[in-house]
Amino acid sequence: MNFHVITIFPKIFDSYFSESIVNRAQKSGKIRIKIHNLRDFAKDRHKTVDDTPYGGGAGMVLKIEPIYDCLRFLKSKIKSTAAAKALAGKQNSITRIILFSAKGKKYTQADAKRLAKYRNLILICGRYEGVDERVVKYLADEEVSIGDYVLTGGEIPAMAIVDSVARLIPGVLGNKESSKNESFSKKNYLEHPQYTKPAEFQKMKVPSVLLSGNHKRIDEWRRKNSKSKN
Secondary structure, three states, X not given: XXXXXXXXXXXXXXXXXXXXXXXXXXXXXOOEEEEEEHXXXXXXXXXXXXXXXXXXXXXXXXXXXXXXXXXXXXXXXXXXXXXXXXXXXXXXXXXXXXXXEEEEEEOOHHHHHHHOOOOEEEEEOOEOOOEOHHHHHHHOOEEEEOOOOOOOEOHHHHHHHHHHHHOOOOOOOOOOOOOOOOOOOOOOEEOOOOOOOOOEEOOEEOOHHHHOOOHHHHHHHHHHHOEEOO
């Protein structure tokens, strides 16, 4: 799985993507993450990627031209790689382009599972007052929101999508069973409570059934204590 993130603040991703499961997945070759600075595709000497909105209003809007040129560049690289793999007898590349926006479709675990089937995800991080609507209509495959609130940019949503999709790639998690019974692994399912050592702390005790060694009773307790999200 290849993730291509388009942003005007590439350093934001340095810390998060260099830690924990996402970092190990990159080192093992299960995923590849490439951060692309949108300003590299601006044509003027000031590296301008935004402008005032037509019709007036506060703030600035990201321009279509640098986004178009960046996508064209990425598609040419992906197409070249796909052609090489096709000649080698491997499956051709499949790409999905996602734009992050407060007015987009709300992202769910079902979307993570759907996107994990692609070979390439291109993630466009909006900023300021948003992105020229022609990007939505003609360049992106879908518009995504991670919740009913406003962020200063699409970088945090991009991290969320990379993290949620990457952990579904075979071999990324240490135990292949880890993602099967966790929250949202089934529709509206919330995982049962979890406990670990010590069995008692400050008079707060772990449920005795979990210490019984009776796996049938433990499974029953877990089913009973899992929840449905309404």
